[in-house]
Amino acid sequence: MDTFFGIDLGTSNCAIASAGEVGLPDILPLTQVVTANGIGEKSLLPSAIYIPTEGEFPDGGPPLPWKKETQKWFAGIFARDRGALQPDRLIVSAKSWLCHPHADRRGPILPWGSAVVSEKWSPLEVSHQLLLHLLESVKSTHPSASLDPAHVVITVPASFDEAARGLTLEAAKLAGLGEVTLLEEPQAAFYAWLESHGLEWRKQVSDGDLILVCDVGGGTADFSLISVTSQAGDLSLERVAVGEHLLLGGDNMDLALAHAISEKLTTAGTTLDEWQFLALVQAVRAGKESLLSNPNLAEVSLAIPSRSSRLLAGTVSASLTQSEVQEIVVDGFFPVVGQNDMPVTRRPGGLRESGLPYASDAAISKHLARFLTRAQANRDLSTSGTSGTLVPNAVLFNGGIFNASPLRKRVIEVLSLWSGKPARELAGAQPDHAVAIGAAVYARLRRTGKGLRIKSGTARSYYIGMESSGMAVPGRRLATKALCIAPQGMEEGSQHEITGQEFFLYTGETSEFRFFHSDIRAIDLAGEVLADASVLEESAKLEAAIPPPAGHAAGEEIPVRIESRVSELGNLEIFFVHPPTGEKWKLEFNVRMQ
Amino acid sequence: MAPCAPPPPPPRAEAEIVAFLALLQEQGRLVDFVKEDVAGASDQQLGVAARVVHAGCRKVLEEYFEIAAIHTGNEGDNVVLASGYDAAAHRLLGAVPENPPYTGKLLHPGWVARSVKLPRVTGTNDQRPWPVLAPAEVELGAS
Numbered sequence: 001m002d003t004f005f006g007i008d009l010g011t012s013n014c015a016i017a018s019a020g021e022v023g024l025p026d027i028l029p030l031t032q033v034v035t036a037n038g039i040g041e042k043s044l045l046p047s048a049i050y051i052p053t054e055g056e057f058p059d060g061g062p063p064l065p066w067k068k069e070t071q072k073w074f075a076g077i078f079a080r081d082r083g084a085l086q087p088d089r090l091i092v093s094a095k096s097w098l099c100h101p102h103a104d105r106r107g108p109i110l111p112w113g114s115a116v117v118s119e120k121w122s123p124l125e126v127s128h129q130l131l132l133h134l135l136e137s138v139k140s141t142h143p144s145a146s147l148d149p150a151h152v153v154i155t156v157p158a159s160f161d162e163a164a165r166g167l168t169l170e171a172a173k174l175a176g177l178g179e180v181t182l183l184e185e186p187q188a189a190f191y192a193w194l195e196s197h198g199l200e201w202r203k204q205v206s207d208g209d210l211i212l213v214c215d216v217g218g219g220t221a222d223f224s225l226i227s228v229t230s231q232a233g234d235l236s237l238e239r240v241a242v243g244e245h246l247l248l249g250g251d252n253m254d255l256a257l258a259h260a261i262s263e264k265l266t267t268a269g270t271t272l273d274e275w276q277f278l279a280l281v282q283a284v285r286a287g288k289e290s291l292l293s294n295p296n297l298a299e300v301s302l303a304i305p306s307r308s309s310r311l312l313a314g315t316v317s318a319s320l321t322q323s324e325v326q327e328i329v330v331d332g333f334f335p336v337v338g339q340n341d342m343p344v345t346r347r348p349g350g351l352r353e354s355g356l357p358y359a360s361d362a363a364i365s366k367h368l369a370r371f372l373t374r375a376q377a378n379r380d381l382s383t384s385g386t387s388g389t390l391v392p393n394a395v396l397f398n399g400g401i402f403n404a405s406p407l408r409k410r411v412i413e414v415l416s417l418w419s420g421k422p423a424r425e426l427a428g429a430q431p432d433h434a435v436a437i438g439a440a441v442y443a444r445l446r447r448t449g450k451g452l453r454i455k456s457g458t459a460r461s462y463y464i465g466m467e468s469s470g471m472a473v474p475g476r477r478l479a480t481k482a483l484c485i486a487p488q489g490m491e492e493g494s495q496h497e498i499t500g501q502e503f504f505l506y507t508g509e510t511s512e513f514r515f516f517h518s519d520i521r522a523i524d525l526a527g528e529v530l531a532d533a534s535v536l537e538e539s540a541k542l543e544a545a546i547p548p549p550a551g552h553a554a555g556e557e558i559p560v561r562i563e564s565r566v567s568e569l570g571n572l573e574i575f576f577v578h579p580p581t582g583e584k585w586k587l588e589f590n591v592r593m594q
Numbered sequence: 595m596a597p598c599a600p601p602p603p604p605p606r607a608e609a610e611i612v613a614f615l616a617l618l619q620e621q622g623r624l625v626d627f628v629k630e631d632v633a634g635a636s637d638q639q640l641g642v643a644a645r646v647v648h649a650g651c652r653k654v655l656e657e658y659f660e661i662a663a664i665h666t667g668n669e670g671d672n673v674v675l676a677s678g679y680d681a682a683a684h685r686l687l688g689a690v691p692e693n694p695p696y697t698g699k700l701l702h703p704g705w706v707a708r709s710v711k712l713p714r715v716t717g718t719n720d721q722r723p724w725p726v727l728a729p730a731e732v733e734l735g736a737s
Contacts, residue, residue, distance in 0.1 A: 037715055037718075039713055040711065040714065305643075309728075312632065315643050316642075317642040
């Protein structure tokens with residue numbers, strides 16, 4: 001019997017699900033170091049790496065069953081917990097670095113800003129090692145499992161561009177998985193919902209529905225729109241829009257509450273140290289969950305211990321009220337705003353500290369407004385004469401914060417306000433493990449062909465930067481032009497050849513290539529040249545030396561044609577072809593030339 | 595000359611218990627709480643500290659055990675125990691005749707562990723037969 005695997009390589013936590021030929025997938029236990037002296041199995045592996053000092057574990061610490069040499073680092077629960085007390089030795093949110101266009105994603109940059117770690121990690125290496133950990137754990141608990149890459153699906157945020165997708169695929173190869181398939185996380189959540197409802201799902205969804213998948217995790221928010229249409233009586237699904245990468249999630253809510261309580265305590269004369277603040281974040285998280293799940297609860301008491309053994313003298317008492325949670329979490333993160341109320345996208349200061357580009361505006365509803373506005377602008381470009389605002393009428397929630405019904409209700413309320421018609425929630429979502437489960441369902445679906453697939457082409461159009469051939473004018477820099485090499489909506493197995501014009505490539509010397517993308521330019525076709533690339537988002541920059549083809553000297557300019565195709569696995573591939581010799585170079589986004 | 599007796603194996607069961615106590619200390623500060631002298635403490639102080647212990651120990655129990663009540667009924671309900679009842683799961687109080695059936699009032703519904711998934715203890719040896727309960731903490735750059 002075949003087994004299929006779905007891997008949720010999450011920003012905060014990883015999970016893996018396995019599915020047989022029929023039935024609902026199971027979440028597999030993940031072996032990990034859980035304390036300084038213990039190993040155990042958990043359904044989630046926190047995406048955290050802790051790098052101890054050389055002398056911290058003379059014997060290497062708790063040995064994982066598959067590790068042969070001494071461990072120099074830990075992943076998972078112990079890593080997260082120990083690292084919280086030594087933040088300079090902890091790597092978290094590496095996945096957000098993987099899609100950071102201005103970071104060296106293959107360079108040793110993590111833990112970011114750490115001056116104490118001698119050997120730093122690259123974002124790619126973190127993904128590689130987390131994947132390896134997941135696979136080794138599955139092999140050790142299920143020795144008979146065969147991890148055929150054709151049966152494995154790894155999820156990525158819908159907002160991941162091709163560069164970040166390419167790096168995820170590379171991490172899978174480094175981990176020994178081979179050529180796997182990627183699936184967008186919101187789609188995975190949707191597949192999990194479909195599978196858990198069997199044929200009943202058709203009772204909740206009908207022709208003309210526009211479904212928002214609203215996925216808010218610990219540190220990220222990810223939106224997608226799925227449209228439902230009926231063709232000859234059969235419902236079909238299409239993913240019609242994906243959002244931008246948004247570093248905003250449940251952890252921000254806990255931090256916002258903790259800061260509010262901390263200020264309240266300071267006003268009352270008690271100042272918390274940084275360790276008490278960590279304890280406070282834990283306490284407000286639990287308090288927030290109690291208050292959100294029980295609206296009749298007026299307040300909860302919080303106890304914040306110090307690190308001293310003297311618990312009685314050292315514990316600070318505070319309270320968190322229902323109105324604080326309403327004001328800070330419900331109204332702060334999900335305010336009732338108008339459909340044209342856009343998020344503040346830039347802080348007023350001109351200088352920003354380097355680091356992850358966290359969202360400046362905490363209002364998730366404003367980010368949602370921006371997402372829908374952009375999706376609508378994009379739709380209006382591709383379909384002439386379509387009118388009406390694009391507002392979803394149904395929502396599938398994903399992510400732990402949506403266990404709290406007041407937050408689900410608020411999103412529904414805002415959408416209903418925008419469309420003037422009541423929106424509804426797709427019932428029966430399982431916000432915690434849906435992504436891994438949906439990925440396993442999709443892995444099975446791809447092999448067996450049984451089940452409904454969400455139609456989804458490339459969500460963005462892709463461009464390569466081109467030097468203009470204009471005359472040099474002193475004092476005036478020529479704008480970088482952008483050549484569209486892959487339009488939106490390319491589906492698996494499709495390809496484009498950019499004909500009718502030739503491009504020149506410098507060979508033998510290191511040249512710089514810049515890549516761009518856009519999720520709001522449905523109108524651009526392959527081969528189209530934009531006069532100024534600054535209307536696009538930059539995804540990656542690559543320096544590479546293309547070896548000259550046979551019979552040509554280094555330093556020569558050679559004419560090339562550009563081909564783009566989406567492989568059967570759904571990966572976008574770009575080639576430079578030199579027609580006279582037939583030589584072909586595969587160009588991987590931000591990856592080296594081959 | 596008689597060969598030396600091999601050293602006794604490390605006391606596994608004790609190591610497991612110490613590791614569990616270390617978990618309750620790490621998450622719920624149980625050892626700190628019990629080791630403190632509470633004679634002069636006010637109920638207010640004690641209550642605040644008890645929240646820390648309660649939240650942390652509860653987390654440990656929820657994470658590593660599946661605990662269920664033996665009787666699902668309410669305390670005060672009448673309970674009949676027929677012959678062949680699970681004697682180990684019941685404690686009879688009062689005047690108890692030689693043989694069932696027994697009829698009585700439920701004072702405490704009882705608890706039973708349905709599953710236990712404690713971490714496997716590693717790193718113990720002759721020099722340190724069981725894990726450290728709570729490491730001493732030293733903050734750098736703060737003195």
